[in-house]
Amino acid sequence: MGRAWIDYSEVPCRLRCPKCGSTHVMIYGRRTVEFQIEENDFKRVDEEITDVVEEVVDGVECLECGEFGEPDEIREWNADKTSIEE
Secondary structure, three states, X not given: OOOOOEEHHHOOOOEOOOOOOOOOEEEEEEEEEEEEEEEEOOEEEEEEEEEEEXXXXXXXXXXXXXXXXXXXXXXXXXXXXXXXXX
């Protein structure tokens, strides 16, 4: 079993499904942010995200054929190096 997640910065810039060649993909992950919220009389007046602390990717899915890639397989989805399965 590979890593459960990778940092978003490790994801190739261009993704292509290694099975069908589609570039229509969904990246799954989560983001931790810093924020500030202003309240007045118990109501939110303003809310602002001030920084993205962490972005991690749990996997990638091809929206054409359904192929799913785990985080440790992301390099296989690199559009610049992908060879399509026959």
